[in-house]
Amino acid sequence: MAFNSTVETLPEMGRFSLRCKRENTVAMSKALGFELPSSISESAQSGGMTALKLGSDEWMLTCPMEARSEIEKSLAAIYPDAVHSLTDISSREVSIRISGPKAEELLSTSCPRNLAELKSGRGVRTIFDSVQVILTREEQNQFRLDVWRSFVPHVMGLLTVAVAEFECGL
Structure with a gap:
């Protein structure tokens, strides 16, 4: 049998560790173009990007390798109003x-x-x-x-x- x-x-994929407070998730979701999951172990997807909620203030984002710089730029633009930590862990x-x-x-x-x-x-x-x-x-x-x-x-x-x-x- x-x-x-x-x-x-x-194949390789882009990966980020994203940390932010609950009050900043609306701004983060808007910058990413889809709503971040709100329950631990829940995932959400949009256009090749996935967000998996791992903890109360922690998500793992995955995306095509070529999309990494766009994600970094989008989230850097909102940093003054929505403080967060975004770390590229792709490698x-x-x-x-x-x-x-x-x-x-x-x-x-x-x-x-x-x-x-x-x-x-x-x-x-x-x-x-x-x-x-x-x-x-x-x-x-x-x-x-x-x-x-x-x-x-x-x-x-x-x-x-x-x-x-x-x-x-x-």
Whole structure:
């Protein structure tokens, strides 16, 4: 029986860590062109850009690499009226997509979260083995792990072993 799921490294994308107070989210949303999510683990998308709320005052923004400077300019323009912290973390992380009918089961080999409770379009900061990651359920059978670049060999190694075990029927 074929395993029928895939693990792949995704192309580079722009990433920002955005921090701001609640009272500044309206101005931030206007500058970005879409409303920032208000609940932790909620995401919002518009035109290739995604905002994932990770904490009470923290979002991860992702976008095409070529859109980074426009985001920086838009948010710099409102800084005097809406103080915030925007840090480009594009080179820090790598995204790994796990997809297919056994994706949830595959991730469960090293992630302690109950992934059945993570709804499509939501994301969380969690642990994969001993590595802090951001895990997003993009679709029912498709997940994305955002992993610090230095930990990618470890995470990919664990996923490779888990895939081999599934393929062997272990």
